Amino acid sequence: MTSLDELRTFLKVDDFQPADVPALFPAAGRRYGREPLTEGWTTDEAARALMLAAVPPAEIHEIYRYGDTAEKLAVLKALPLLPIGDSAVPLLEDALRTNDTRLVAAALGPYADRLSQEAWRQAVLKCVFMGVPLSSVHRLHERADSELGAMLRAFAHERHAAGRDMPPDATALLDRLQED
Amino acid sequence: MRIFDPHIHMTSRTTDDYQRMAEAGVQAVVEPAFWLGQPRTNPGSFTDYFDSLIGWEPFRASQFGIRHHATIALNPKEANDPRCRPVLDLLPRYLAKDGVVAVGEIGYDSMTPAEDEVFAAQLALALDHELPALVHTPHRDKARGTRRSIDVVQESGIDPGRVLLDHLNEVTVAAALEAGLWAGFSIYPDTKMSPDRMVAILREYGVDRVLVNSAADWGKSDPLLTVRTAEAMLAGGFDKDDVDRVLWRNPVEFYGQSGRLDLSDLAEAEATFAGNSILRGGS
Numbered sequence: 001m002t003s004l005d006e007l008r009t010f011l012k013v014d015d016f017q018p019a020d021v022p023a024l025f026p027a028a029g030r031r032y033g034r035e036p037l038t039e040g041w042t043t044d045e046a047a048r049a050l051m052l053a054a055v056p057p058a059e060i061h062e063i064y065r066y067g068d069t070a071e072k073l074a075v076l077k078a079l080p081l082l083p084i085g086d087s088a089v090p091l092l093e094d095a096l097r098t099n100d101t102r103l104v105a106a107a108l109g110p111y112a113d114r115l116s117q118e119a120w121r122q123a124v125l126k127c128v129f130m131g132v133p134l135s136s137v138h139r140l141h142e143r144a145d146s147e148l149g150a151m152l153r154a155f156a157h158e159r160h161a162a163g164r165d166m167p168p169d170a171t172a173l174l175d176r177l178q179e180d
Numbered sequence: 181m182r183i184f185d186p187h188i189h190m191t192s193r194t195t196d197d198y199q200r201m202a203e204a205g206v207q208a209v210v211e212p213a214f215w216l217g218q219p220r221t222n223p224g225s226f227t228d229y230f231d232s233l234i235g236w237e238p239f240r241a242s243q244f245g246i247r248h249h250a251t252i253a254l255n256p257k258e259a260n261d262p263r264c265r266p267v268l269d270l271l272p273r274y275l276a277k278d279g280v281v282a283v284g285e286i287g288y289d290s291m292t293p294a295e296d297e298v299f300a301a302q303l304a305l306a307l308d309h310e311l312p313a314l315v316h317t318p319h320r321d322k323a324r325g326t327r328r329s330i331d332v333v334q335e336s337g338i339d340p341g342r343v344l345l346d347h348l349n350e351v352t353v354a355a356a357l358e359a360g361l362w363a364g365f366s367i368y369p370d371t372k373m374s375p376d377r378m379v380a381i382l383r384e385y386g387v388d389r390v391l392v393n394s395a396a397d398w399g400k401s402d403p404l405l406t407v408r409t410a411e412a413m414l415a416g417g418f419d420k421d422d423v424d425r426v427l428w429r430n431p432v433e434f435y436g437q438s439g440r441l442d443l444s445d446l447a448e449a450e451a452t453f454a455g456n457s458i459l460r461g462g463s
Contacts, residue, residue, distance in 0.1 A: 026276040030440070066227075068234040068277045100239045 002039050004053050004081050007046040010038045016054040025051050025063055026071060041077075044070070049078035057087045064091050073102060079111035086114050096123050105136035112138055121148045128155060128170040135169070141176070149177030181423065184208040185406050186431035187314070187346060187364065187393035190237055190248065191229075192216075197396070197403050198244040204407045207446050210435060211237060212251040212285045212314055215258055217398050226254070226267045234279045247446055249435065251284035251314050252277075259298035260290070268301060275309040281438040282306070284314025285346070288325045291318065296332070303336035312342040312437045314364075317352060319372075326352040330359045342437055344391060347372055353385060362434050366395035367405035375405065375412035382413065387425050391434060 008015075011032070016024065024031065025048060032047040041049075052060055052075065060082070064075045076095055079088050092115055095107035108123055115123065124137055124144070134140055152174045156166050166174075183206040190198070190211050201209075211233055213226075220226060233250040241248035252274040254267040274280060283306040288295050306313040315333065318325035326345065333343050345356040346364035349372065356363045365381065366372045378392060396403040410423045435441045 023276065026273075026278070029278055066231075066273050068279055069239065070278065072235075098236075100236065102239075 002041060002081070004050060006038065007041060007049055007081075010041075011043060011046045011050065013047065013050065016051045018055050018059075021051045021055050021059070021063075026068070028074070029070065045074045045077055048074035049081055052078050052082055057082075057084045060084065060088060061091065064094070069100065069102065073106050076103070076106040076111070077109065080109060089114050093119065096126065099130070101130050101132050104130060105132045108137045110138045117143075117145070117147075121145075121151060124148060125151050125155065128152065128167060131167060133169060134167075134173060140173070144173060144177055146177065149174060152177070181205045181407070181410055181420075182207050182428045183406050183410065184210075184428045184431040185393055185403070186210050186344075186391045186435065187212055187366065187395050188403060189214060189395070189397035190241065191232060192398035193396060193403060195240070195244075198241065198246060201403050202244040202246055204404055206246060206403070206406065208247040208249075208431075208443060209241065210249045210251060210281060210431070212282075213253055214255050214285050214316075214397070219261065220258060221261070221263050223264065223266045223270060226264065227270060230270075230274045234274065234277050238279060245446075247443055249279050249281045249441060251282040252280050253284050253286045253302050253314075254298055255285055256287050256289040256295045256299065256316065256318075260292055260294045265294075265298075268298065271302070271305055272309070275305060275311060278440055278442070280311070281435040281440050282312040282314045282344070283309070284344075285316040286313060287316040287329050288318045289316075291321065291325055291328065299329075299332055300336060303333065303338055306342070307336070307338055310439070312344065312434060313338060315343060315345050315361075317345060317347050319347070322347075322349070323351050326355060330355060330361065333361065334359070341389075344434055346391075346393070347395070349373060350377070350381065353381060357385060357389060362389045362391060362430075364391045364393060366393050367409050368395065369400055369402055369405070375409040376416075378409050379412050379416040379418070382418065382422075382426065383416070387418075387422050387430070389430070390426055391430050392426055 028047045029044040032043045034042050034044050037043045037046050064072055092107045092112060095103040104126060112120060127134060152170060156174060159166050185206055188209050188211060190209060213233060230252055238248040258264045283302050286299050286302040303313060315329055317329060340360035344362040344364050347366045348356055348363050353363050365378055367375055367378060392406055392409050394403050394405045406427060410427050413423050
């Protein structure tokens, strides 16, 4: 996984001062551009991750609370790189309550290892329901359990009864869980 | 025909509307923050509303291929409620966002001292944040309200070319254009302005600095009246370039002054529609 140090090296910036972050964070796209930087990170996402590393955890909540979608996505993406323990789990829970497919997908990255198994299963099922590709889900195959299999089976049953298809990646996951 | 609706309250509209707008050529909208019919009683109601204007609503619009930007402000009617006044302190957070292309709707409703203060304070915010301003003119006592709005704009020090005075009509258009402001017209089914009256105004005043919008909201209104006005322009002797000027290039020029108007992917979509399939990865 990409580290904060790598992002700092690629973006060629000095450490951010905490006092500058509230004004810089929303303007990151305008200031640092939105170009690809390294391994799935864009310049604005990298700048935002480094800004979050400069502020206390409580401020990360505040930035997320008042963020537009791009800012929220950048926070969710940065979480696994930040030394914040479990403190940002409520942000994942917030993202998972939305109906924005981008936020739901972003909530299921590596930081989702800190979600309870119950919340994680519901989130995976929500992805299937919304058509979010399951490739967005970190450690899907390690974490998928028989209870998730039962939920997917019931969902497939409803879909078939309605004459509707299951997404192929969900069918594949269900087949694999039934083999185990 | 490509249409940019520079003033429409999509929060109050259904997905059927988005579908019909997209099919009729509406590719971009600006949604100004305004009142919601039911008065709000606390700042939290506003922040949730502003969040939806920069979060959920652009997502909804994108599902129909429509680009959505917003303007943010404390509207003049609710500026009169002291419980809502703390919203002013929350505005800078939102005026910093990429998707926010102006301060608005500001201006007058009943021309009270509270409205004076909040109008002036928000023009100052527009200057601070280097944003244009969208100024609503009152529905009652409109001629006097328009004149007074122009005075307040001139006193604020903002460049008049960065101010759009909206909901104008035959009586109020001349003053706005003479003062160097942009002139906005809201085409409504029965009230503010009709497509045919709009064509007559364009004939008299020209197509410079004129914007046409549907201002569709939770009242009786129609999001396709921009398209109907474009058709009325063509039927009335204007050419396609005039229509494109009023219904696309003028709003792009006005809101483009924010430096934040992002229509980049729409240009790609246009290239694709024009038959260039390279952008589709050969599919």
